[in-house]
């Protein structure tokens with residue numbers, strides 16, 4: 442992998458890398474924040490929080506807007522931010538809308554053409570990227586995962602489908618039950634086809650009943666989120682959790698919207714949640 446840039450940040454480093462992804466069959470960029478403990482002449486391996494961003498984002502939205510680095514530096518936690526879709530391709534219709542194709546990979550493995558050979562963001566974030574990061578950077582195998590909106594849902598399914606792989610999971614305003622909302626139906630229909638049976642293994646709310654590991658879920662949601670009623674449906678996820686006693690801490694925050702102003706307001710709580718699970722507290 443090739444280093445593109447570095448920025449000093451709270452005595453640690455924000456870095457951007459480019460590499461060829463075998464899972465996606467294209468070149469990808471990602472960002473990593475390394476805390477002070479993991480940089481310098483005597484770097485010590487630190488655990489990693491993976492952050493999955495939402496529709497229209499790249500690796501940069503979270504790094505530039507969430508204000509997570511100060512707390513991550515104090516805790517001794519690395520943060521890795523992948524992009525939100527394969528890049529540098531020109532598949533038919535790929536760039537036509539903000540909620541499908543580029544910037545909208547939905548963290549699933551597509552089965553329909555022309556998406557199937559490249560749109561495998563699930564394999565990329567769950568398998569390929571951690572292997573790459575753990576092979577090249579001073580990190581341990583202690584992993585946690587979080588994200589926002591499409592990425593909040595991505596974090597939930599990554600954890601629910603991979604018992605033992607993550608120490609903790611959390612989400613901001615996740616698209617909690619994609620099979621039942623317009624964003625999810627467009628993405629699942631396009632990437633997976635119209636047989637709803639094939640959607641079940643990619644929908645967090647539908648995965649809850651049979652989850653093999655009951656990692657507690659921390660979910661934050663703003664009440665003034667412009668997508669709350671039409672797309673997000675945290676109640677469906679909470680109801681599914683209640684039925685099988687899967688612990689969920691769903692926190693509703695009065696007046697907060699869907700933006701990174703909301704994420705910045707509560708990111709420290711999420712970092713503390715992951716730090717405890719990763720043995721940093």
Ligand SMILES: N[C@@H](CCC(=O)N[C@@H](CS)C(=O)NCC(=O)O)C(=O)O
Pocket residue numbers: 494495496497498502506539589590591699700701
């Ligand atoms: N562009 C869409 C909304 C896209 C959107 O809200 N994206 C969220 C994630 S779902 C985001 O993080 N946007 C980038 C940012 O705020 O930096 C619209 O205008 O309706």
